[in-house]
Amino acid sequence: MNQENIPSKFYNVGLSYKKADAKVRGAFSISKENQKLLLEDAKSKGIEGIFVLSTCNRTEITGFAKHPFELISLLVEYSNGSVEEFINVSNVYKNKDAVKHLFHIGTGLESQILGDYEIVGQLKEAFKLAKEVGTTNTYLERLMNLVLQASKDVKNHTKLSSGTTSVAYAAIQYLIENIEDYDHKKILIYGLGDIGKNTCKNVLQYTSNKMITLVNRTKKTALEFKNDHPDVEVVDYTELTSKIIAADILIVSTGASVPTVTKAHVAKNKKLLILDLSMPENVDTSVKELEGITLVNVDELSKITHKTLETRRSEIPEAEKIIKKYKEEFNDWISIRKFVPAVNALKESLQVIQHAEIDFQSKKIKNFNVEQAEVITSRLIQKITTQFVKHLKDEETAVDQSINVISKMFNIKEMSLNEND
Structure with missing residues (x-):
């Protein structure tokens, strides 16, 4: 079969924390700049309906393609991963499974920490970018x-x-669980994206520590944050190394594609706990070779919330019930869209009859009210087409036969179902 004649299907391709560790996820992470380039490339290739989600836990492309490899190729091209690596850790979902997967992501069922709703904001941002580039459609x-x-x-x-x-x-x-006297340790937070800001807020809320220093490449962002949190200290990015050397705890949440903290930043023979919340990892793992350094990454942090998760797991069946309701609503909408070409063809045919009959009666009957006749007959057409839709939905096993009968009755040459409309 000619590739051009193959209809597009709905796919979700990607990888997540379930099969890929932090290092591999880092390789497949796609920067904001590359996400935009990827979408523009997809648009130029005629791919309609596509968006990209790249977080610390997953990188995925959702959209329409004739074959999933079209989307996989884009993912590989705009990340630092390879096709060989992708095959070993990938997930590929198609049509209904892709829809189900997206519902699970959006409700927190697929989060590394079950029920973590940070993904919702990330989904919104991913879709917003796709809309700006012009790669969304009615289905999405x-x-x-x-x-x-x-x-x-x-x-x-x-x-x-x-x-x-x-x-x-x-x-x-x-x-709190691993550091003695944590309220009196010098904490340096490097990077003030959403995770960095939330981490700083949590330190202020859940501890009594007043020795918090912020470093961000864009100092203005840190100063704006300080306006609402006056207890923190803000220093210039040029002081990063000296502040790391002085710190007891370093929390890194930068969004770079390469390590922003290396051995060169760290003092030798000094105890330092480093929490790397970045994806890809922004702390060079070689710092662990230095004596006194403890490096903890996202995957290790995600293991310490088991008690809370037990309560959350018991809620999964209830969450699935809610998801089922919205999936059914989506499926109903899809069903109606499938019938649109046939219903429109019937409506147009009835309107031709309507106009011809009104024209005939207006010539035959004196003082014939054309406007009133149009209102009445338009309502009749609407009722007929509504009943036709109900019939198609209720009698789904005989859809093709029903459409053929209506086509013959009204002499409609092109009345068909278009599932990819």
């Missing part, structure tokens, strides 16, 4: 809308997100 718009509705419903009506647990919170739990 409707699906994302229902995923976000389901997410809100699960959060409000289950305990799936009960208790405070996230990577940013897990970092504080780690300090």
Whole structure:
């Protein structure tokens, strides 16, 4: 079969913490700049309906393609991963399974820390970028809308997100459980993205530590954060090394594609705990070779929230019920869209009859009210087409036969189902 004649299917291709460790996920991480380039490339290749999600726990492309390798090729091209590596750790979901997967992501069921809703904001940002580039379509718009509705419903009506647990919170739990006298340790937070800000807020909220220093490449961001959190100290990026040497605890949440902290930044023969919350990892793992250095990454932090997770796991069945409701709503919408070409063809045929009959009667009957006739007959057409849709939905096993009958009755040459509309 000619590749051009193969209809597009809905796919989700990617990898996550389930099969890929932090190092591999880091290799497949796609920067914001490359995400935009990827979408623009996909658009130029005629791929309609696609968005990219790249977080510390997963990198995925969701969209329409004739074959999943079209999307895999884009993922590999705009990351530092290879096809060989991808095959070993990948997930490929198609059509209904891809839809189900997206619902699970949006409701926190696929988060590394079950019920972590940070992914919702990341999903919104990913879709926002796709809209800006122009790679969304009606299908994706409707699906994302229902995923976000389901997410809100699960959060409000289950305990799936009960208790405070996230990577940013897990970092504080780690300090409390493993560091003696943590309230009096010098803490340096390097990087003020969402995770860095949340981590700093958690330190302030859950500890009494008043020795918190912030370093960010863009100092203005740190100073704006300080306006709402006056207890922290902000220093210039040029002081990074000296502040790392002076610190007892270093929390790194930068968004670089290469390590931002190396052996050159770290003092020798001095105890230092480093929590690397970045993805890809932004602390060179070789720092562990230095005596006194303890390096903890995202995967290790995610293991310390087991008590809270037990409560959350018991809520999964209730969350699945809510998801099922929204999936059924989406499937109903898809079913109706499948019938649109046939219904439109019937409606157009009835309108031709309507106009011809009104024209005939207006010439035959004196003072014939054309406007009133149009209103009445338009309502009749609407009722007929509505009944036709109901019939197609209720009698799905005989859809083709029903359409053939209507086509012959009204002499409609092109009346068909278009599942990819």
